[in-house]
Amino acid sequence: MATDFMTEQQATKTGFPGPARLEGDAVLDLRIDNGRIENLTLHISEQSRLLAAFLEGRECFEVPDVVARICGTGPVAYQVSAVQGLEAALDCRPTPWIQAMRRVMCCGEWIASHALHIHLLAAPDFLGFPSLAEMSRDFPDEARRGLRLQNLGSELIRLFHASSSRSAGVRVGGFHHVPSKAQVRQLVERLRAALPDAEALVAWTGAIDLPRSEQAFVNVALRHPEEYAMCAGNIVSSTGLNIAAERFERHFQAHQNPPGAGYSLFDGKPYLVGPLARLNLNQDRLPDPVAEALRKTGIGFPSRNMFHSIVARAVEVHFAITDAIRLLDGYEPQMSYVGVQAHAGSGFGCTEAPQGILWHRYDLDVLGRVIRARIVPPAMHNQARIEEDLYGALQSFGPERSDADLRLCGEKVIRNYDPCTACSTDFLKLHAVRT
Template sequence: MTSRRIRIDVPALTRVEGEGSLRLEVRQDQLIELGLSIFEPPRYFEKFLEGREAEEVVDIVARICGICPVAYQISALNALESMSRQMASPWVRSMRRAFYCGEWLQSHALHIHLLALPDFLGFENAIAMAERHPNMVKRGLKLQGLGNALVRLFGGRSVHPVGARLGGFHHAPAPDEVTALADRLKAAQQDAGDLTRFCASLPLPDDPQTFICVALHHPDRYAIESGEIRTSTGLNLSANQFEQHFHETHKPDSTALWSDLDGQPYLTGPLARLNINHPQLPDFLLTRLGEIGLELPSCNMFHSLIARALEIELVLHEAIQLLNDYTYPKSPYTALPLEPGIGYGMSEAPRGLLWHRYELDEKGLIRAARIVPPTSQNQARIEADLHHSLTTMGLDNGEDVLKLRAEQVIRNYDPCISCSTHFLTLKKVET
């Protein structure tokens, strides 16, 4: 029997941030081994927090990710404020949701227009796509800019915002600023609806598979900034129960931690959220589901593109309502004395569940911290998806075809790799 070894080295997976490697071993058109390796050096943010005052945590964790700083801040605030006998005011809780809507808007708009759509329109990157579809790219940048403006309204700046603090915000925006931004958001709703219809019209791969969904669920609204964990396997968990069912382990060939739910890979992110929480969508989006013919729950990971578009419509709608009801507060924060102990908190980053735990000592200093980002939670699911999708497509395809499909699969999860990982060198071994 003859054998041949083919190696393709790509210094970085295009249109995601980071590096790593994917190993394939194929024998007689059977996939014998598939290994997704992550090898970014650890960044030690959890260790940086030890010995810091609790008030410092909010600004430090915002530096973990340039795309999802609000998610890190809100999860940290939820964890720290759970160690207080008091609660943030209703005004603060509403404005935190508006703040978070901005992050979902900018992140989803960036992913869809600049990272994902080139895959389905046959372009190498968004720059090449812009030559043929300039208005599409302009729409994406416009929506992303609106999300950045909403983050800046409460955070002081759109990247690594500094406006959030324990008990609320350092400042409250002026009513005329709020009204002006609400008007801009209203003007973008038509673009968002057109985007959802366009994404649903694309010839997305038909790639059904079985997977476990994990997302926050809130009894009164579509969960973004708060809620409890719900799984498609029937679990309902509070933040302090996370470690009883979710576990992180080291792989021998990866520096990043890999997560499982009671021993099984699982999905967190837009499609998982939509599968679990779609009955809570506003009426116009329930109508939109019928219009585009999307049946939920969906078992096709390529529907993540449509899920992000629907969530753009959702957060525009939510932000407009919250800003329309805006009142200038007597104070933008409530002093919340923290008690020593362990605090747990979580929220829904654009890419999925983001869980924090902090141990606070009698001096108000962080004794220990643990942060579990969504990208690392999705890694085992990504590997399972790669195995399924590449096998289903056909392992007799050439290296370029396999590499493109692998990248498409990974981009479905919109991995914020710098938070936990790096990606892609592809090695295909045939014997």
């Protein structure tokens, strides 16, 4: 993930070690005194990718293709947040059809990312398997269903000539290409056929015997007056915040502390973003069939159990399929983009990536070149909340346990938030000092 973009020279001056891209690595430092955790710090070194060398001085029209490479599981959200910010800076207003089709791509990303996380990471953790391969021996139908849903989400992204892992479909003002009616009609049929799978996924995750972990935390997400927020709306919180994206920096303090991970605080305190926070704040925006599937689980939302995130992901898979059908039903191709002229300006964008809100800011010069770019990704929003959760979980689990046991417990907690470090099942390096 990335926060303030830094040049290679700036990174060297701050003491940031290593290459510009570090994948799937996290370090948990613990200081344990007489059986009690006295200090806990989580370093997600992957959060800083030094992208200023690629963005600063470049034309704004190059930005969407560059930021799509920041996150392998959220390229669409990065592109859509970027073009929102750039279009605001350039006074460009895409048509309602373009906005709707961008939402379709985001639906595909939610389906693919959530299906992958549920079946590859979360379900094996909760059901006691070391990996999806072992889980599939006892749950072959569920594993195959997860792969079908993940593939469907990827196909929905590729509908706009975008790779499911390296999106290249979005441009400032619209799209590079739009699909034909025949392509869309075929995919809508597949989406309709997948609705029973999506409903069954909600029921299955709701029936898993999840750990009981009631916690007090602040939920933060987008909220739209008419729909389940994904690509538009104000930033709201469970404590009453309701602001437009351009006011983000007045309430959220985002920091980068090389060589440690970046983190963000809301009025000085940790907060939660992601599927559980979204569902807690937007349950009333779910369409009736999805709301009914959730009701049948018997799980009450808003929920303070962080492990209900797996259920929230399943609900959002069901929702995203339902919403994509709504948006594509009766599809007619239209102009793929609106014209835009480069000039100076500043703009902000904010969308809901699968992992949580993704905020962008861009400042452009008179030629439309990037002077400054800033991105606050989901992992940075959740960093302080993860540390807070880790402290409670490990203290309850027992600091006197072996380092190997503490590491495994910590991995399960971190994976539940779905930062990019969760790409592997064995990613956490534990440094424990006992006195």
